[in-house]
Amino acid sequence: xxxxxxxxxxxxxxxxxxxxxxxxxxxxxxxxxxxxxxxxxxxxxxxxxxxxxxxxxxxxxxxxxxxxxx
Amino acid sequence: xxxxxxxxxxxxxxxxxxxxxxxxxxxxxxxxxxxxxxxxxxxxxxxxxxxxxxxxxxxxxxxxxxxxxxxxxxxxxxxxxxxxxxxxxxxxxxxxxxxxxxxxxxxxxxxxxxxxxxxxxxxxxxxxxxxxxxxxxxxxxxxxxxxxxxxxxxxxxxxxxxxxxxxxxxxxxxxxxxxxxxxxxxxxxxxxxxxxxxxxxxxxxxxxxxxxxxxxxxxxxxxxxxxxxxxxxxxxxxxxxxxxxxxxxxxxxxxxxxxxxxxxxxxxxxxxxxxxxxxxxxxxxxxxxxxxxxxxxxxxxxxxxxxxxxxxxxxxxxxxxxxxxxxxxxxxxxxxxxxxxxxxxxxxxxxxxxxxxxxxxxxxxxxxxxxxxxxxxxxxxxxxxxxxxxxxxxxxxxxxxxxxxxxxxxxxxxxxxxxxxxxxxxxx
Numbered sequence: 001x002x003x004x005x006x007x008x009x010x011x012x013x014x015x016x017x018x019x020x021x022x023x024x025x026x027x028x029x030x031x032x033x034x035x036x037x038x039x040x041x042x043x044x045x046x047x048x049x050x051x052x053x054x055x056x057x058x059x060x061x062x063x064x065x066x067x068x069x070x
Numbered sequence: 071x072x073x074x075x076x077x078x079x080x081x082x083x084x085x086x087x088x089x090x091x092x093x094x095x096x097x098x099x100x101x102x103x104x105x106x107x108x109x110x111x112x113x114x115x116x117x118x119x120x121x122x123x124x125x126x127x128x129x130x131x132x133x134x135x136x137x138x139x140x141x142x143x144x145x146x147x148x149x150x151x152x153x154x155x156x157x158x159x160x161x162x163x164x165x166x167x168x169x170x171x172x173x174x175x176x177x178x179x180x181x182x183x184x185x186x187x188x189x190x191x192x193x194x195x196x197x198x199x200x201x202x203x204x205x206x207x208x209x210x211x212x213x214x215x216x217x218x219x220x221x222x223x224x225x226x227x228x229x230x231x232x233x234x235x236x237x238x239x240x241x242x243x244x245x246x247x248x249x250x251x252x253x254x255x256x257x258x259x260x261x262x263x264x265x266x267x268x269x270x271x272x273x274x275x276x277x278x279x280x281x282x283x284x285x286x287x288x289x290x291x292x293x294x295x296x297x298x299x300x301x302x303x304x305x306x307x308x309x310x311x312x313x314x315x316x317x318x319x320x321x322x323x324x325x326x327x328x329x330x331x332x333x334x335x336x337x338x339x340x341x342x343x344x345x346x347x348x349x350x351x352x353x354x355x356x357x358x359x360x361x362x363x364x365x366x367x368x369x370x371x372x373x374x375x376x377x378x379x380x381x382x383x384x385x386x387x388x389x390x391x392x393x394x395x396x397x398x399x400x401x402x403x404x405x406x407x408x409x410x411x412x413x414x415x416x417x418x419x420x421x422x423x424x425x426x427x428x429x430x431x432x433x434x435x436x437x438x439x440x441x442x443x444x445x446x447x448x449x450x451x452x453x454x455x456x457x458x459x460x461x462x463x464x465x466x467x468x469x470x471x472x473x474x475x476x477x478x479x480x481x482x483x484x485x486x487x488x489x490x491x492x493x494x495x496x497x498x
Contacts, residue, residue: 012442012450013462017420017496040442040450040461047460051401051419 001030008062012040016048023054023068031057034064132477133436136470137274137300137413143322143471146367150324153359161356162347175358179351181365185372186302186314188331195352195361196328199299199317203230205342206313206330210293211265212339218263224250224270224280225456228297231268232452240264247405248278248457256288266293271307274300275440275453275466276404277386277413286310293336302329303371305379305410312336318364321371322471326357327364374471382411382469385478389414389467392482397489403459412469415440417454418489420498421463429488430465435481440464463489 005022007015015036022032034045045064049056057065133141142150157174159167176190183193196202211219221235226244235241242255250269259267267289272279277300286294286309293312301307303321307314313336318327332338344350352361387406394402399419418426423441430437438444440451441464450461467481 011448013420013422013496016462017498020420020498038442039448040455043450043455043458043461047401047417047458048419051399051460 001026002065003030003032005032005034007034007036007038007041010036011038012044015041016044019045019048019066020052023066026068028068028070031065031067034066035062036064037062130434131436132434132481133470134467134473134477134481135436135438136473137320137466137468138438139319139325140322140470141472142324142363143367143370145370146323146363149366150359150363153362157358157362161358171358174362175348175352175356178358178361178365181369182329182361183331185365185368186298186307186316186329186331187309188314188333191349191351192332192334193351194330194332195356196330197326198328199297199315199320200228200230200328202315202317202328202330203228203297204234205340206315206332206338207231207234207266207268207295209332209338209340209342210295210313210336212341213337214265214293215339218265220261220264221266221268222255222258222264222292223268224255226250226273226275226453227268227270228274228299229452231270231295231297235268238265244456246457246459248273248276248403248453249405249408250280250285252281252284252288255285259285259289259292264292266295266313268295268297271296271298271301272305272410273404273453275413275451276415276457277409278405279305279408279410282308283310300410300413303368303375304382304412305375313338318360318367321368323364323367324360327360371471378471379411382473385469385473385475386412386414386467389478389482390416393485396482396486400489401460403454403457413466414468415454415464415466417441417460418463418465418493419460420496421489421492423462423464425492426463426465426488429492430485433484433488435484438466438468440466 003026005018007018015034019034046056046059049066055067055069057067157171159171161168161172161175179190179193183190196205219238220240222240223231223235224244225241226248240258242258243251269280269282269285271282282296295313296311297315298307299317299320302316312333314331316329319325340350342353390402393400393416400416402416404415422443423439424443427439427444440454441462442448442450454461
């Protein structure tokens with residue numbers, strides 16, 4: 001299962017905060033797709049995944065797929 | 071008539087100034103000018119213009135942003151005040167006043183050149199570190215136009231390097247600590263068409279030292295341009311470079327003085343006017359008082375460097391340890407050991423960088439930030455982005471020669487509560 005999280009128009013740290021609040025609401029193994037157009041998100045979403053030990057499945061044009069692993 | 075000064079004795083700036091302090095400043099007319107000519111409004115301060123209740127805090131300011139600017143070194147301030155009165159004349163003129171200015175300029179250049187390890191005729195004075203980078207890189211590239219126009223540089227260079235390299239850049243990535251990928255650098259610099267390779271001595275935002283000597287060896291015949299602005303006066307600058315840039319305000323000198331050292335054998339094709347002034351070594355009318363103050367600051371700073379370096383290194387270690395221990399979800403970035411002594415950078419998850427800088431300022435602490443919300447472009451620091459580390463909630467702490475251990479400890483004590491408060495405001 002996947003949940004979309006539209007963070008377009010929001011600037012960091014808001015997309016990361018929303019991701020951090022949303023990921024615990026999905027089951028382990030499920031994904032959240034973050035739509036974010038803030039340039040800082042390109043660095044900060046992968047960094048969040050690394051710091052919080054979650055899986056960055058893909059990072060594309062303003063779109064980041066994150067899988068809950070714990 | 072006073073005895074003409076003896077020609078440029080390398081390290082005698084203070085001595086050579088002494089005899090000329092007696093100049094009677096012709097300022098009486100200005101001092102008795104009408105109130106409309108008053109300059110007092112030029113000295114209005116932030117605290118006077120502010121309506122907030124920060125007046126009592128002003129006396130307790132803790133300045134932890136030395137890497138942006140330091141108060142002028144007392145030795146430089148003293149020198150500047152003397153030199154304003156004695157080194158104002160045109161150094162190319164043959165009269166007594168001109169020769170005086172020329173002597174002072176020669177002395178300043180001798181001290182500055184010695185400090186960065188070149189001969190005086192290898193040292194150009196510019197109006198800033200940025201100007202030195204722009205002029206220097208451009209001049210080396212132009213001299214090697216038959217080879218090519220490519221400038222190889224690390225992804226974490228000062229923006230002046232990035233801007234100068236422009237379209238013809240070959241950018242080389244860095245690791246998580248901010249250190250250039252040496253294998254990729256070597257590969258890039260050995261490709262055809264490379265005019266010059268640029269690598270900073272150490273990073274100005276995160277403090278990580280770069281492998282300059284290894285990069286110089288890899289570059290072979292390609293000249294290596296080293297931006298040493300973050301290191302000069304604070305840390306040893308590695309050997310191997312052909313061209314070096316530095317900036318006086320980074321070591322407690324005045325703003326507006328940049329150094330461009332070009333080692334003999336390195337060809338340059340200057341775009342600046344090579345007029346009669348010192349064969350182009352300082353194009354335009356030189357700011358002799360500022361050059362002298364820069365030299366005095368560097369001389370004094372180098373004499374203190376070892377002791378200050380030890381102190382700063384230990385205190386930064388302490389901040390690094392306490393920030394990581396006392397604040398959850400914080401990423402302390404840059405190399406923990408192979409680094410500049412006085413700089414530490416970290417990022418706090420879920421924290422708005424502007425909010426944190428502002429909250430620290432209200433508590434009396436001055437720091438800088440590489441977060442996007444603190445920049446005019448609303449883009450995060452290209453250094454943090456290239457390292458792949460968290461860019462929001464970012465704080466750079468940099469210690470100056472006046473920083474005390476007590477200030478460092480107070481910063482460590484106050485920070486966790488501020489981070490917690492800002493996180494609580496967004497429900498984290």
